[in-house]
Amino acid sequence: MTRLVLASASPARRTVLRKAGIEPYVHVSGVDEDAVQATLGPRATPHHVVTELARAKAAAVVPALPADIVADAVVIGCDSMLLLDGELQGKPHTADVARARWRSMAGRSGTLLTGHCVIRVHDGRPVGESSADSATVVHFGTPSGDDLEAYLDSGEPMQVAGAFTLDGLGGWFIDRIEGDPSSVIGIGLPLVRRLLGDVGVGIAELWTASPDPA
Numbered sequence: 001m002t003r004l005v006l007a008s009a010s011p012a013r014r015t016v017l018r019k020a021g022i023e024p025y026v027h028v029s030g031v032d033e034d035a036v037q038a039t040l041g042p043r044a045t046p047h048h049v050v051t052e053l054a055r056a057k058a059a060a061v062v063p064a065l066p067a068d069i070v071a072d073a074v075v076i077g078c079d080s081m082l083l084l085d086g087e088l089q090g091k092p093h094t095a096d097v098a099r100a101r102w103r104s105m106a107g108r109s110g111t112l113l114t115g116h117c118v119i120r121v122h123d124g125r126p127v128g129e130s131s132a133d134s135a136t137v138v139h140f141g142t143p144s145g146d147d148l149e150a151y152l153d154s155g156e157p158m159q160v161a162g163a164f165t166l167d168g169l170g171g172w173f174i175d176r177i178e179g180d181p182s183s184v185i186g187i188g189l190p191l192v193r194r195l196l197g198d199v200g201v202g203i204a205e206l207w208t209a210s211p212d213p214a
């Protein structure tokens with residue numbers, strides 16, 4: 001049976017796949033995203049940046065996988081960033097940066113871009129690849145000062161691209177989205193289904209017997 005390998009440390013991506021019926025084999029890529037982005041140069045478009053980062057993550061994992069996995073696998077790399085005022089934003093890492101971002105984006109909208117790369121591996125060798133990014137417009141609410149400070153104190157916004165989540169505490173501050181919710185969380189299910197089709201893999205082949213609906 002073809003095994004789906006998630007080349008990501010993201011717990012959210014793992015959860016999305018589990019709830020959608022796939023128990024991924026997780027192998028974190030450890031890719032230096034800043035270094036990859038530097039090689040792309042200042043003229044790289046935001047779509048190109050997130051897709052190349054996703055490709056770098058998937059490609060880095062292939063040679064590190066055990067033989068029984070790479071006998072028959074699809075390796076998926078992803079990268080999510082928020083495009084706001086023409087600038088790509090990753091994780092804020094600090095409360096000060098997250099606060100400044102929320103003060104700038106409250107009441108406005110941005111586009112959450114998630115790059116995806118699928119590499120088909122057979123008998124230990126890459127035999128196919130397909131990549132694309134998904135774009136979802138996110139309309140931000142306006143948290144009160146107290147709510148924003150409490151959200152920052154939770155620690156959540158510092159760990160996620162764009163300093164918000166759709167499916168966590170951040171959900172209270174997202175008015176609506178235009179696009180695929182799973183790609184905002186970190187891995188776009190309908191896009192991954194298409195990319196898997198490009199490399200000859202049907203999504204139902206990968207479903208485990210008991211999806212995790214919890």
Ligand SMILES: Nc1nc2c(ncn2[C@@H]2O[C@H](COP(=O)(O)OP(=O)(O)OP(=O)(O)O)[C@@H](O)[C@H]2O)c(=O)[nH]1
Nearest residue numbers: 008009010012079080160161165166167184185186
């Ligand atoms: N739960 C949740 N996580 C989100 C949301 N938006 C972005 N994220 C997470 O923010 C992180 C974006 O950083 P990335 O560099 O793409 O991924 P990472 O977590 O560093 O993990 P790698 O794939 O190993 O690089 C991912 O873990 C996403 O799942 C959201 O709405 N909900």
